[in-house]
Amino acid sequence: MLAEMIQRLLERSLDDSAQARARGGEWLSGLWTELSEMGLPLALLSEDQGGFGLTGAEQGEALRLLGRHAVPLPLAETMGANRLLAAAGLPLAEGAAGLARADGLTLEGGRLTGTVERVAWGEHLDCLALAVGDRLYRVPRSGWSLAATGHAANYHPRPSLAIDWQADEGAALPHCPLAEGATLRAFQIAGALESALDLSISHTGTRVQFGKPLSKNQAVQHELARLAGELACATAAADLAAEALARGDVLGVAAGSLRAREAAGTGASIATQAHGAIGFTREHRLHLFTTSLWTWRDEFGGQVQWAKLLGSAALDAGTAGYWPMVTTL
Amino acid sequence: MSAIPFPAPPADSETVIALRAEVRAFLAEELASRTDRQRSDSWCGADKDFSRKMGQRGWLGMTWPKRYGGHERTAYERYVVVEEMLAAGAPVGAHWIADRQSGPSILKFGTEEQKQYFLPKIAAGELYFSIGMSEPDSGSDLAATRTRAVRDGDVYRVTGTKVWTSFAHQSDWAIMFCRTSGTPADRHNGTSQLLIDLKNTPGLTIRPIIDLAGQHHFNEMHFEDAAIPASQLLGSEGQGWAQVMSELAFERSGPERFLSSIELLYQLIAILRGRQSDAAQITLGRLTARLAVLRRLSRSVTSMLQEEQDAGLQASIVKDVGALFEQSLPDIARELVDCEPDPLAASGYAAVLANIVHNSPSWSLRGGTREILRGIIARGLGTR
Numbered sequence A: 001m002l003a004e005m006i007q008r009l010l011e012r013s014l015d016d017s018a019q020a021r022a023r024g025g026e027w028l029s030g031l032w033t034e035l036s037e038m039g040l041p042l043a044l045l046s047e048d049q050g051g052f053g054l055t056g057a058e059q060g061e062a063l064r065l066l067g068r069h070a071v072p073l074p075l076a077e078t079m080g081a082n083r084l085l086a087a088a089g090l091p092l093a094e095g096a097a098g099l100a101r102a103d104g105l106t107l108e109g110g111r112l113t114g115t116v117e118r119v120a121w122g123e124h125l126d127c128l129a130l131a132v133g134d135r136l137y138r139v140p141r142s143g144w145s146l147a148a149t150g151h152a153a154n155y156h157p158r159p160s161l162a163i164d165w166q167a168d169e170g171a172a173l174p175h176c177p178l179a180e181g182a183t184l185r186a187f188q189i190a191g192a193l194e195s196a197l198d199l200s201i202s203h204t205g206t207r208v209q210f211g212k213p214l215s216k217n218q219a220v221q222h223e224l225a226r227l228a229g230e231l232a233c234a235t236a237a238a239d240l241a242a243e244a245l246a247r248g249d250v251l252g253v254a255a256g257s258l259r260a261r262e263a264a265g266t267g268a269s270i271a272t273q274a275h276g277a278i279g280f281t282r283e284h285r286l287h288l289f290t291t292s293l294w295t296w297r298d299e300f301g302g303q304v305q306w307a308k309l310l311g312s313a314a315l316d317a318g319t320a321g322y323w324p325m326v327t328t329l
Numbered sequence B: 001m002s003a004i005p006f007p008a009p010p011a012d013s014e015t016v017i018a019l020r021a022e023v024r025a026f027l028a029e030e031l032a033s034r035t036d037r038q039r040s041d042s043w044c045g046a047d048k049d050f051s052r053k054m055g056q057r058g059w060l061g062m063t064w065p066k067r068y069g070g071h072e073r074t075a076y077e078r079y080v081v082v083e084e085m086l087a088a089g090a091p092v093g094a095h096w097i098a099d100r101q102s103g104p105s106i107l108k109f110g111t112e113e114q115k116q117y118f119l120p121k122i123a124a125g126e127l128y129f130s131i132g133m134s135e136p137d138s139g140s141d142l143a144a145t146r147t148r149a150v151r152d153g154d155v156y157r158v159t160g161t162k163v164w165t166s167f168a169h170q171s172d173w174a175i176m177f178c179r180t181s182g183t184p185a186d187r188h189n190g191t192s193q194l195l196i197d198l199k200n201t202p203g204l205t206i207r208p209i210i211d212l213a214g215q216h217h218f219n220e221m222h223f224e225d226a227a228i229p230a231s232q233l234l235g236s237e238g239q240g241w242a243q244v245m246s247e248l249a250f251e252r253s254g255p256e257r258f259l260s261s262i263e264l265l266y267q268l269i270a271i272l273r274g275r276q277s278d279a280a281q282i283t284l285g286r287l288t289a290r291l292a293v294l295r296r297l298s299r300s301v302t303s304m305l306q307e308e309q310d311a312g313l314q315a316s317i318v319k320d321v322g323a324l325f326e327q328s329l330p331d332i333a334r335e336l337v338d339c340e341p342d343p344l345a346a347s348g349y350a351a352v353l354a355n356i357v358h359n360s361p362s363w364s365l366r367g368g369t370r371e372i373l374r375g376i377i378a379r380g381l382g383t384r
């Protein structure tokens, strides 16, 4: 039900010209208002916390839709930030929110200072759910200024923020914002791969070369099959990460996140290859998804960082402990 | 939308957790003296005593009705037993086909008499099956079968040759796919499945085919006017194709489709542990992520099988992605550890590496080649 509403709204209010404006750095305030009026920023909260108590499957569907439409707003981040803030007992965000971990910040005489690198749409946020060590802070907009501009592979803004804030006491950190963000990104990756596959099927089904549609060539069919496999893996990986996040298992988050990141790269190349040169342009919509896949796969901790976390746990488990560890993921 | 849906896998109930612990304890004891080299045989390792012990534990025919010797447990409980066996390198080869595939086919298509005869013995770990599908001129193109069964009173007279029949020299029975009417040009029509007694069928000769590593596991089965009682028809005459297709989801989605080289992964961990190498950690992390997600997809298909949904497409994805994973391991291991593979070493890394290097090419051939699977998936996507 919610998924259908989101789908309809995005089909109506997010067209390619809006995407182009967002790519130029424009904040789509109308779209943001519409999405927040649907209550989406609270979509990951339980009913007790003021959310809708969606099932895991419904949450996943909503998050995948954000990827499926390459929504150029920090909505997933806001949903995750609110989940984190609610779990910590802190007030929820009043607008868009960011999710970050920055252990290099200093807290002296109650003042929190330092730089938080590359926050999605940082200038447009109401607050930041910021982890420093084992504390979570809800840093309001007045607590930071722009330190440096930066951009994602899809050209959406990723400014670095100079924090200078008279901190409140914050709260004990319920779970790491990187784990939260990595899980959200896994769903978005799965969603973007859905679109990449759909576009590839329709393009190869209509584009004619050598007197027949491209998709009548077995070589093309087999690559589409491989893309479907990567999509299946990304979707399962996102679900796996979300379930692990819910039980506080960071290794499960690592496993799900890593596999989704891998699918993002493989899937983007298969889709682009299937499109030919047109897939390499801004004229065709495919680039919305490929550039987003190349963005999302490297955020909220990198592949190396997550792989080392999971890999060192695997090595520590040892030959005898490895399989038992795998079955807990 | 073209995504192929995989439902959420079943949760680990108390029963499942207890079952897993029970299986692990059993395996720790039973396999104590099994070498790493032997474990690396995965489901090609066979030991009939071990199969009987599994039967005694109630771990064969787990999902079948009790009146046929089954245990009426869930598909997921069976999954747990199977994956623990494979992860431990248990010698499950003798009963593998019977428990996975032949038994379920007999349960679905067999006569009451066939069910009563075969199923309790399979569930006890005492009767073993092979699959007679492939032929010299009919591999991927199964419908091109030339083996003919001609009805003659109470028997079918069978002539033809089957190849690559795994364990035909050790199994008791086979389910054989053949043509009962028409010609190969009729394709799917006119094919049937017959139950073949491998030990007592005059006119049937079984001859070994030695694989590239020098091992004997598959065979040629030659039928020369062999008389097969008509009561050994499985299911309906002419419905062979549909019956075979219904087996494939069982055949293609299980954990044997990505755990074949797990012993090499264990060996790699033993060597790399304590090295504090970034490359080792990163590689292990990425492999573990792939493995965890494959397990999830495979368990997801199990829940579809439990609900008796058609999972042919999903199973093809599991097998395709799974084979890529298990076949990637030798090369990934070679990026981290220098070692010359030695097939005649009794144990250790060199022996395991050799066994895996020798066997891994078969994993994208048997049970449907990579190309055939991708064709099935592409059809599911609507592009064929």
Ligand SMILES: Cc1cc2nc3c(=O)[nH]c(=O)nc-3n(C[C@H](O)[C@H](O)[C@H](O)COP(=O)(O)OP(=O)(O)OC[C@H]3O[C@@H](n4cnc5c(N)ncnc54)[C@H](O)[C@@H]3O)c2cc1C
Pocket (backbone or CB within 6 Å): A218, B130, B131, B132, B133, B134, B138, B139, B140, B141, B163, B164, B165, B166, B167, B218, B362, B365, B366, B367, B368, B369, B370, B371, B372
């Ligand atoms: C270890 C092992 C055990 C086996 N055990 C059994 C068993 O117990 N019982 C049994 O019946 N069979 C068994 N098989 C046989 C197995 O099912 C066949 O090998 C498989 O179906 C492929 O058939 P083929 O080997 O004749 O190859 P072919 O069909 O000749 O194919 C050769 C190559 O061509 C490709 N190809 C074929 N057709 C197409 C197409 N239309 N489009 C694109 N590419 C195509 C294939 O993918 C493959 O790469 C076993 C095989 C192995 C390796």
